[in-house]
Amino acid sequence: MGGIFSVDGPLMQVLNKLADLLALSVLWLIGCLPVVTIGASTTALYYAVIKMIHGEGRVSSNFFKSYKQNLKQAIAVELIMAVAGLILFIDFRYAFAMQGAFAEFLSIATFCMLIIYAALLSYLFPLLSRFYYTTGVLFKNAALIALLNLPYTIVILLLNLLPWLLFFLRMDWFFRLMPVIVFLVPGLTAYVNSLMFLRIFRKYTPKEVLEEEEKKLAQ
Numbered sequence: 754m755g756g757i758f759s760v761d762g763p764l765m766q767v768l769n770k771l772a773d774l775l776a777l778s779v780l781w782l783i784g785c786l787p788v789v790t791i792g793a794s795t796t797a798l799y800y801a802v803i804k805m806i807h808g809e810g811r812v813s814s815n816f817f818k819s820y821k822q823n824l825k826q827a828i829a830v831e832l833i834m835a836v837a838g839l840i841l842f843i844d845f846r847y848a849f850a851m852q853g854a855f856a857e858f859l860s861i862a863t864f865c866m867l868i869i870y871a872a873l874l875s876y877l878f879p880l881l882s883r884f885y886y887t888t889g890v891l892f893k894n895a896a897l898i899a900l901l902n903l904p905y906t907i908v909i910l911l912l913n914l915l916p917w918l919l920f921f922l923r924m925d926w927f928f929r930l931m932p933v934i935v936f937l938v939p940g941l942t943a944y945v946n947s948l949m950f951l952r953i954f955r956k957y958t959p960k961e962v963l964e965e966e967e968k969k970l971a972q
């Protein structure tokens with residue numbers, strides 16, 4: 754029993770990780786406050802979580818490092834996705850206002866585009882946290898990687914949408930769990946997703962980088 758409750762025991766390791774994820778959730782929320790920086794904050798969250806998994810540095814330092822480094826590009830990516838999301842929302846509202854076979858076709862087509870949009874959004878900022886791409890290449894690679902890793906993409910997408918599904922299906926539960934959702938879910942979701950992203954991104958990471966990361970993990 755002493756081993757379980759020791760400083761280096763499994764229980765303390767879990768509690769330390771939860772504390773780090775809680776801190777990252779708070780930092781993510783603060784970073785999102787200007788709204789236009791949600792993308793930069795999400796990129797920094799994934800960067801810090803992956804560094805945490807590798808046992809590299811302090812979570813706060815890693816978060817702010819990535820936030821500053823990717824701020825401009827993340828804002829540009831976010832604005833592009835915001836415009837695309839607005840167009841899809843208008844199309845969806847327009848399709849529901851119409852009647853007939855074409856309206857049904859337009860609704861189905863727009864819904865499919867929304868799923869693709871959500872999948873692309875799930876990959877853009879984690880990719881930005883991991884690789885140096887121009888914005889055009891970032892969008893292209895996010896789409897290709899999401900498609901080539903479809904089983905992972907479906908799981909990641911469901912995890913990202915889970916709080917929203919809870920909101921629409923059980924609003925009473927959503928508000929009861931609000932403190933957990935606000936202060937833990939962002940970091941915890943990023944952590945679970947990052948375990949999958951590390952497997953996915955491994956295929957596209959240079960061999961020398963992987964060898965360096967494996968050396969650090971072995972220490």
